[in-house]
Amino acid sequence: MGAGHAHPLHLPRDSAVHRLPPQVKIVAAFLGVVCVVATPREAFIVFAGYPLVLGAVWWAARIPLGWILRRAVIELPFVVLAVLLPLTGPDPRIEWLGMSLSEPGLLGAWNILVKGTLGVLTSLTLAATTSMRDLLVGLQRLRAPALVTTIATLMLRYVDVIVAEAGRMRLARISRGHDPRFLWQAGATARGVGALFVRSYERGERVHLAMLSRGWSGTMPVLSTAGLATRRAWMVGLAPVAVAAVLAGSGWVIV
Amino acid sequence: MSGSTHDSVVAMHMSDGLVNAPTSLLFGAVALVWLVLAALRARADLDDRTAPMAGLVTAFVFAVQMINFPILPGASGHLLGGALVAILVGPWVGTLCIAIVLVVQALLFADGGLTALGTNITNMALIGVVVGYGVALALRPLARRGKGGLAATAFVAAFLNTVVAALGFVVEYAIGGSGGASLGTVFGLMVGLHALIGIGEGVITAATVTAVAAVRPDLVYLLRHERRPLLRRAAGAAS
Incomplete structure (x- = not known):
């Protein structure tokens, strides 16, 4: 538990992107997605440009393409939802392979799919290159209220506590012959959830006291080498955003 | 922890591009105003003892969102947590808790779009928490009666929180x-x-x-003025 508190989507590497100050990466990711969402959906060709920008970032961050794509299946539920849209959407309809598809529905599905996918890929890129504590430091430097960073820090600390406690309880259940399936696991989960909360709180209380006794003051101590953002760091970090902004702008021109 | 994160997308997290840019902006502004208000009001509710509680509730919502129970083939549900945090730590701190969960999920777990943060926060941290707390407050006389009453209050608050938050999505759409x-x-x-x-x-x-109220009634915000004020003070002095 005392380890680096890695999150499952983090890919530790030593690259220029990993070394960028976290606040730069958060702002860049956010602005990048804003550009994608602001692009008109009919500007089909422009959407081919965004993956190239992301690809360049992955190359610079030394993230393998397969690593990103495997984790992009996060998005699958949305794909299912989007498939419904052409079938249920309003008129006018077009015939395709014997099916009657709604044209606004098709456009809507394309819109959700492409923008959702690009959003997920951007978030994945941020997550892969930023550790949890770097993210907190980044939020702190972006002037998030101390209250918020305190709760967020404690939350990330306690996630480990809860996961460990839940693991112990699950092991205890299974070793007593529990084999949950379908809806019936809801009952066991729900009954266990109350106990899990109380057990975690009691452990968490001790963790908090330990943190206090080690001098924790409510803010994240800045230990990492990622220093304050220099002008150069901002320029490097925002360069892909500038390309994305040009792409979004050209989308409006050609439509 | 890994591998289960993708399941938690199903319930209410909206992705980028689901609503258009002006709508994202509008609800981003709504969410921001609400968060600033909550941050200002939460200060009064948060002290050395309740801060770890808020952290734990937040972590709990975060973790429980990864425990899914199947509802229909291909669809699973998870706790949104609005009513839970409102009852345990109050509406203001609760709002911050849910918002933090959503921000961390969007930034680190690619769960919910970055530009959809405004709409997601509006649905779950504003509508969810307000409805959950409002219902719980209205039913507080029932909750005071005992374990059954408290369970019923929590159930109704959580149920309405979920359904009304879903309505919020429909409005945005x-x-x-x-x-x-x-x-x-x-x-x-x-x-x-x-x-x-x-x-x-x-x-x-x-x-x-009910589990928390049975062991530590001092930690239930909804009942903070109701039961055993002496115990609360004792617990406060302990940390």
């Missing part, structure tokens, strides 16, 4: 939805599915709140 689905379809899908999720949410919220 009506204002700026970029999909081609008709509003009726979206309404039926969202509200129908979330009525089912709401039952699970209600069960889990009731179980959690």
Whole structure:
């Protein structure tokens, strides 16, 4: 538990992107997605440009393409939802392979799919290159209220506590012959959830006291080498955003 | 922890591009105003003892969102946590807790779009928490009566929190939805599915709140003025 508190989507590497100050990466990711969402959906060709920008970032961050794509299946539920849209959407309809598809529905599905996918890929890129504590430091430097960073820090600390406690309880259940399936696991989960909360709180209380006794003051101590953002760091970090902004702008021109 | 994160997308997290840019902006502004208000008001509720509680509730919502229970083939539900945090730590701190969960999920787990943060926070941290707390407050006389009353209060608050938050999505979709689905379809899908999720949410919220109230009644915000004020003070002095 005392380890680096890695999150499952983090890919530790030593690259220029990993070394960028976290606040730069958060702002860049956010602005990048804003550009994608602001692009008109009919500007089909422009959407081919965004993956190239992301690809360049992955190359610079030394993230393998397969690593990103495997984790992009996060998005699958949305794909299912989007498939419904052409079938249920309003008129006018077009015939395709014997099916009657709604044209606004098709456009809507394309819109959700492409923008959702690009959003997920951007978030994945941020997550892969930023550790949890770097993210907190980044939020702190972006002037998030101390209250918020305190709760967020404690939350990330306690996630480990809860996961460990839940693991112990699950092991205890299974070793007593529990084999949950379908809806019936809801009952066991729900009954266990109350106990899990109380057990975690009691452990968490001790963790908090330990943190206090080690001098924790409510803010994240800045230990990492990622220093304050220099002008150069901002320029490097925002360069892909500038390309994305040009792409979004050209989308409006050609439509 | 890994591998289970993708399941938690199903319930209410909206992705980028689901609503258009002006709508995202509008609800981003709504969410921001609400968060600033909550941050200002939460200060009064948060001290050395309640800060770790808030952290734990936040972590709990975060972790429990990864425990999914299947509802229908291909669809699973998870706790949204609005009513739970409102009852345990109050509406202001609770708002911050849910918002933090959503921000961390969007930034680190690619769960919910970055530009959809405004709409997601509006649905779950504003509508969810306000409805959950409002219902719980209205039913507080019932909750004071004992374990059964408290469980019923938590259940109803959590159920309505889920369904009304789903309605919030329908409203956002009506204002700026970029999909081609008709509003009726979206309404039926969202509200129908979330009525089912709401039952699970209600069960889990009731179980959690009653478990906490049984062991540590001093930690239940909704009942903070009701029971054993001496115990609260003693617990406060302990940390």
